[in-house]
Amino acid sequence: MKLELPCWTSHHNLLLYSFLFFCYENDFAFNVVFNNRLATGGGIIYLDDDKTIFLDYSDDIKFIDDPKRYSFYFKRSLTFENYSGNIYPLNFQVNYSYKAINLLMKFKLNDLMNSRNRIEIIRAMDYFNLFTNLSHNAMDARSFPTSVTDNNGKIIFHTRLWNPENHIDLEEKKRREIQNQFRIEACRIIKRNFENSSVGIFPDELSARIAPDLLLNVKRISKKEYFKSLRNADIGIADDGLKDTPGWKIGECLLFGKAVITTPLNVVVEDFKEYVNYEKLSARDSYLELPEKIESLIVGKRYCEMGQKNLEWSENFLHPKNYFKRILAITKSKTC
Structure with missing residues (x-):
């Protein structure tokens, strides 16, 4: 079996570290090669029976x-209409690591010297997070929670804005305006109605101009600090990211065993059920519905039950012990 990648980026960490875990667990040779002709966000698994698996x-x-x-x-961002034939969902995307130094030791010298791999190589070497950009810090899979904690229904929504003026496409400008409005108003309505909450927006020029009341403390904007805050929360708010598809935030909430309230999911996510794993807002701009959704999770501490379901779901679909194994299991079942 061989894994082929165009280069090593943060989008490949989920796959790459899961493959490392799988190889350790099954005593397989770690066979990864790089091919710059592949699409940047892709990867290919070559099976021993000559079958190929493309990962988008x-x-x-x-x-x-x-x-x-x-x-x-x-495919990660798979619409329901495209879910057919030989096409399957990759579900949510997250960024984690597993024995990063060991992974580096598996690569050939020319792979370590590859300029396209440089950023993730530096991040993998920076074990104590002293030098690299912590806004893209990868979670160490060995530190994931193994049980759900009760923090008295604490809500968390740390987010950022995207400047519409930085894009030339009119449709994209409009999408960013709607996205920014939701994020700003969601923070304000939660802050106004729930004292036990941690909400705010990444401080930059745009947010300082249009939402100065919501700026996060500059000392708390790294991923490392965010994970500390997430660990001490119970209910995570999530909304669509780029291209109106789920970003990393929702997957992070699941791995930390948190209940989730999200804008509508427009992509296929396997065995992820409304009311069981998440509460859904009716539309992309329905921030006014947030207080009612939050209260429904707080009553009877239902957030604990949902958090437990999400911890179980993440172990089956996101954790490195099962992520790569799930992909191979599907291909095997469809071949038999």
């Missing part, structure tokens, strides 16, 4: 390669 980690609902070229095609 793009934010966009568009395919970055032709599914007909492969035995199986797994």
